[in-house]
Each structure stands twice: as structure tokens, then as C-alpha cells.
Amino acid sequence: MSLWTIAWAYLWNRKFTTGLTILSVALSVGLISAVLTLRDETRQRFEEEQQAYDVVVGPSGSPLQLVLNSVYFLDQAIGALPYSKFERIKNYGDPVVNAYPIGLGDIYRTFRIVGTSRELFDYPWENAATGVKRYPFQLREGRYFEKSMEAVVGYRAAMGTGLKLGDTFEGRHGSMQMTPGMDEYDHGDTPYTVVGILKPSGTSNDRAIFVDLQSVWDTHAHKDDDGEEHKDEGLTISAILVDIYSPAEAFSWQAEISKELGVTATRPVQEILNLYRDVLEPAVMVLKGIGYIVVVISAISILIGLYLSIIQRRRDLAIMRALGASAVEIFGAVIIEAFLVTLMGIAAGWVLGKGAAMGLGMYTSAAYGFAITGLGTGLEELQFFAIVGFVGLLAGILPAWQAYQTDVARDLSAN
């Protein structure tokens, strides 16, 4: 019978209070575990996608909104850009390798219809750090579009809308979150035909519907139901995704093209880093701060729980001392109790945290196309577990010291 068995027996003997203490540790660990997991995995997804395109060009406006809109298909388009500017960039020459137009404005249900060129599907996303290439436009079934009014549907969009090969659908002019009074109407006379469905890629592509850019122009060159012509002033696009020969040249080229064309040109990597620095990191810091406060509260609850338990079983400790247990062994048994409670709290918290991260991951995957598994455990998370373990042991020291100082004769004679 080891000290571990003895410690476990006493924990089990007061299982309700032990359970509550474990729960308090688990809640703090779960909170921080979920926050760190979501932060790490979200950052990883963002980094993969921000590294996909070296520079994004759009009309004058917020660079962050431009990136969110054209790379992640979030937020509103900031305006229109003459197609001629795309042609200028496409034919710019060194260091531009290629350029892809993005035409936004229509949605089907809640999914963005993205007008682009056929070439985009062949463009691999390369991780600048590892050199690993991903192909997030692979077909699950069907083919890529070849002409106007053909559509290739992202995996989530297909799941969410029920669209299958050969189905037709009509886009609606407007934003994903329409409010009354906003510009919104159906393009009922210009339906799209689904010719392909993409494999899930865990990227924003999953919740987009890709069509030939010509479709966007054709759709808007129509008349409304009341006969009034819906005018488009020249051929326009929303943004241009640019592949630069060397990412190192992206910075200087971005400045050059902004000046030359009077456009907003930005590097997604920079905007996302700024977003993290200004918005997400402070939020994560606040959540981590709350988590650490809960850790301290948990440590205090471990301390109080054990301390009260030691007071209640002073006689038991005295009996063990009478049976030959040394004061050091009694000290060790109490420390083991604190360690076991903390360990179980960490384990339960890890499960809670991963469960919460997986749940949120499923939501973000469905809503935003960010595939978050919620299962990753990073170094910072492991360091946090070690800190919690250490704090738990510290919390056990005072009760253990109390037990160490057992007055055997007094406590044996106490009623």
C-alpha cells in the first residue's frame, strides 16, 4: 500500500468536495486551453491563407477590410475598381508572376458569389516558411467553369445550400447580412448552373461559390422587374490577388503600384498581423488573465479543501504516526493529494477545453470556413499545465505542513 493509495483513499472518501475542487481547476484549465487552442489554430489557418497571396489590390479604403473581403470573403466590398487596372497589373511584368481578378457583390442564400478567372483554380497556396504547397481548389465532383453562368461551389456552400451538379440557382444582389432598406434584389432571369463542387479545404474557399468573372458582369447587365435598367458603369471588379515573384519584393511593389494606379495595395500578412496585434491578442490576453485568476482561485480552493480535511482527520494522521509513519511520509501523502487533485483538474480541463474548442471549431468551420480541429496542444498550453501543476503543489504545502506538525499524543487523546 503506497502513499499514492493512501492519498487516493482520502480523496475518494470526500469525493463530493474533491469533485468540486477538481471542477474549479478544470474550469480554469479548460478556459485557457480552449483560448490557446483556438488562438493557435486560428492563427495557423489565417497564416496559411494570408500567405496564399503576396499582395491584394483594391479601391481606396481600409486595407484590412480589403483583405477580409477578398481573401476571406468576410465583410463588405469597399468599392469597385476599373477592370483596366487589373489588365495593367496582369501585364506588369517582373516582379508580378500572375494576377487574379475578384468580383464580388452577389450572394446565394448566405454564401458569397465570387467572380474570378479560371486560372485561380490552378494557383497553389505556398507556405513561405515551409515551402509546402496546398491546392485548395481541388474538385470533389464535376469540372471547373468554362463559360459565363457556370458555377463551382465550395464544399460548405454545397452542404449549406444543397446544391448538386446540374442544379440552377439565382444570385441575389446584396450583402450576407441584409438589413431592410438595403439594395437587394434577385437576378431571376440569369440563373447559374452548378458544374463543379470543390473538395473541403478548410479555407474560406469552402463557403464561396466561384463563377466566371464574365458572369458577374452579365448578371448586372440586365433590367429590373419594373423595367428600369440596372446600370453598371463600365467593367469593374472588387479586388485583385497578386502573386509576386519573391515575397521580399512585395513590399516595394505594393508601394509602387499604389502610387501609380491610385489604389489600395496591401500585403495580407501585414494586415492579419496588425489584426492580431490590435484586436485578437488583447482579447486573448484578457481571457488568459481571467483564466489565471481562476487558477489562483482554484489553488485557494485546493488549499482550503485540504486544510479543512487535515483539521478533520488529525486523529487519522496521529494514528498513522502511531503505526510508524514518519512526519515526512504524512507530508508527502498530503502533497500527493494536492497533486492528484490538480492532475485530475488539468486532465478534465484539457477535455473541457478541447471539447469547447472543437465545438467552436465546428461552428467557425461552418460559418467562416476555418477548419479548426480543436485537438492541437501547443507548447504554451503545456507550459500553462506545468504552471497549474506547480501552483497546485504550492497550494498543498500549507496543509501538508499542518499535517507534518501533528501532535500525536494530543490528537490521539482528543475526542
Added chain:
Amino acid sequence: MVTLENVRRKLGPGVEFYCERFHAEPGAHMALWGPSGCGKSTLLNLSTGLLLPDAGKVRIDGVEIQDMGDAALDRFRGERFGFVFQTFNLLKPFTALQNVLLGMRFSDTIPEKEWKPRATELLTRVGLGHRLNAKPGTLSVGEQQRVAIARALANRQKIVVADEPTGSLDPKTAASVMDLLLEMCREENVTMLLVTHDRAIADALPQRFDCTGLVRELSA
């Protein structure tokens, strides 16, 4: 086996325990008798090293204990003494078998592989072979004291000290527990020191030590 010589121990302001000489031979079955508050339990605690004297010598099994370190004394006590208390003092989270095993866990006397067979044998001998896995809360008071007797003998201790072992039992159960305690101590050839305020129980043992006057007030 146990000898105290000129032992003093301050018990509180103006009160001290003093014993000029106490001696129990190996194999003795001795009652420490006297009225409440006379110093019986203090004598027992000093005889087992649970209390250390302020002055004087305590010799147990040929070893003077007053200058021993705490850890060595804990181990020494666990190997030499078995305890039977008035309120049984079984540890509630553990089964009868585990309570007896605990007696061996903190000593090196019995090899680990023999722990369980010996604990089972002792519990069978006290009539509880069928209640090995019962927790103290499910045992009757008589059964609990039987477990305590088995635990007190688990380490093949040389001395069993029993502090009012029948004080919480009805007369019939008390008689059977006393018979069992004496029988087990004889079979195991163990010295027994039994604290009691009951003259009849004291008279039933071969030797008796009158503790009256061991606790005294100090003159100003």
C-alpha cells in the same frame, strides 16, 4: 522491556508528570491502573515515545529513546508497538484488510510479499475472515476492536499497548474482546500494557501498576 527512570514531563502551568521508576518485563501482561486524570495515559505515551520526557530516561527493548531523531523514533515505535484504543481508531477510508496492512506499510519488519497473507491470517484468527473488505462504518463496535487487535499485532510487535480497549463496548462484547486480546498476546508472546480505570479488569491481569499520584502540582 520498558523502563522509565526519574521521568519528568511538564503537562501545564504548575502541573507535571513524575515517575521515579516504571518497569515492565518482556512478556508481562500489566494493567496501568488508577482513577481518571492520575497520569495513566501520560505514562503510556511516554512508554511508547508518543511523548518525550523533559528529564529522565525511557528505555525500550534496550534502547534509550529520548535522544532519538523524530523519523527514527517513528519507525522504532511502529516496529515495537501495537496500539489498541478505546475508540478503535480504524481509518475510515480503508477496509478491514487495508487497516491491518497499514500497520505493516510503515515498518520494515514484515517483507512486503507477506503483508497480505499475514493480514488475512490475523483477521481470520480474530474471527473476521469473512469481513476483509468491509469498511469500518459497516462493522459492529466489537468487530472494529477485533480489527484493531489484528492491526496491533501485524508487525509482530513486541509490545501491545491498549488504552481502555473495552471502554466503548457493552459488558458481553468487552469480555470477549479482552479474552481475545489476552489470547492473541499470549500466542504471539507479546508484552501487553493495558490502561484501565476499571479495577476488575486490572485485577484480571497478572501484574498491575498503580498510577495514582503520577500527576502532581508543583509547589510555587
